[in-house]
Amino acid sequence: MTDPFNSPSTKVHQGGYTLVALLAVMTLMALFALAAAPTISQQAQREREKEAIYRGEQVADAIREYYIYRSGTLGITGDQALPTSMDQLLEGIPVPGGSKKRQILRASASHDPLSSSGEWAFARPRTQKLVEFQRALMLYSGNAVPIPRVRQMADLQRLMAPPMTNILGVPLTKTPTVNDDALDESSGPFIGVMSRSQKKAVMYYYGIEQHNEWIFTPLFRW
Numbered sequence: 001m002t003d004p005f006n007s008p009s010t011k012v013h014q015g016g017y018t019l020v021a022l023l024a025v026m027t028l029m030a031l032f033a034l035a036a037a038p039t040i041s042q043q044a045q046r047e048r049e050k051e052a053i054y055r056g057e058q059v060a061d062a063i064r065e066y067y068i069y070r071s072g073t074l075g076i077t078g079d080q081a082l083p084t085s086m087d088q089l090l091e092g093i094p095v096p097g098g099s100k101k102r103q104i105l106r107a108s109a110s111h112d113p114l115s116s117s118g119e120w121a122f123a124r125p126r127t128q129k130l131v132e133f134q135r136a137l138m139l140y141s142g143n144a145v146p147i148p149r150v151r152q153m154a155d156l157q158r159l160m161a162p163p164m165t166n167i168l169g170v171p172l173t174k175t176p177t178v179n180d181d182a183l184d185e186s187s188g189p190f191i192g193v194m195s196r197s198q199k200k201a202v203m204y205y206y207g208i209e210q211h212n213e214w215i216f217t218p219l220f221r222w
Helices: 008-072 086-091 128-141 151-160 180-185
Strands: 121-123 192-194 200-205 208-210
Touching: 008 086, 008 151, 008 192, 008 200, 121 128
Parallel strands: none
Antiparallel strands: 121 192, 200 208
C-alpha cells in the first residue's frame, strides 16, 4: 500500500510550504533590518558627536592654557595673546625654567570628526556666531553664563563677550558685524573652534541642534 504521507505529490507540497515559510522569514528579516537601519545610523552619528564634543572641549582647554601662558608669563593681553593657528596649540607652551615645551593639545583633538575635511572652523573674537552661542548658552542655563575662575580668562570674557541682559523670551536678532564666514577662512586670532558639518545633531550641545553652531571656547568654562 502506498504511504499517502510519503508520496511524491506530498513531498512537493511540503517543499512548497517550506519555501514559502523561508521566504516569509527572509521578508521579516529584511523588514527588521530596514527598521533598524535609522537607529544604527543615528547611534553612529551620536558616537561621532560625543567624540566631537570631547575633542572640541580639549581644544578649548588648550586655548585657555595658551592664553594664560601668553598673558600671565609674557604680559600679552587681548587678541594678541590668542593663538592664530592650530599648530601653535600642538607645539605646546614652554616649561618654566627649561627648554622643553608642555603639550597642551593631542594631535587627534585637532581634527573634527564630524566634517568631511576633518578640519575645525575657527571662531573669531567678536563675531555674530560668538554672540549667538552666548545667547543660546544663556537660554539653556537660565539667563546666566559661567564666569571663569582664572583671572586672565575672566578678563578675556569681559572683553570678548560683554554681559547680556533680558535674554529669556527675547527673539534672536542679527546685529551688524563683520562677515563671520570670511573670518573663518582668514588668518588671525581665534577664541574657539566649530565643526564644519551643517547637519542637524542627534544630541544637543547646550540646547543647540546644529553642528556648525556648536562653539568650543574657554570663554564660558570654569
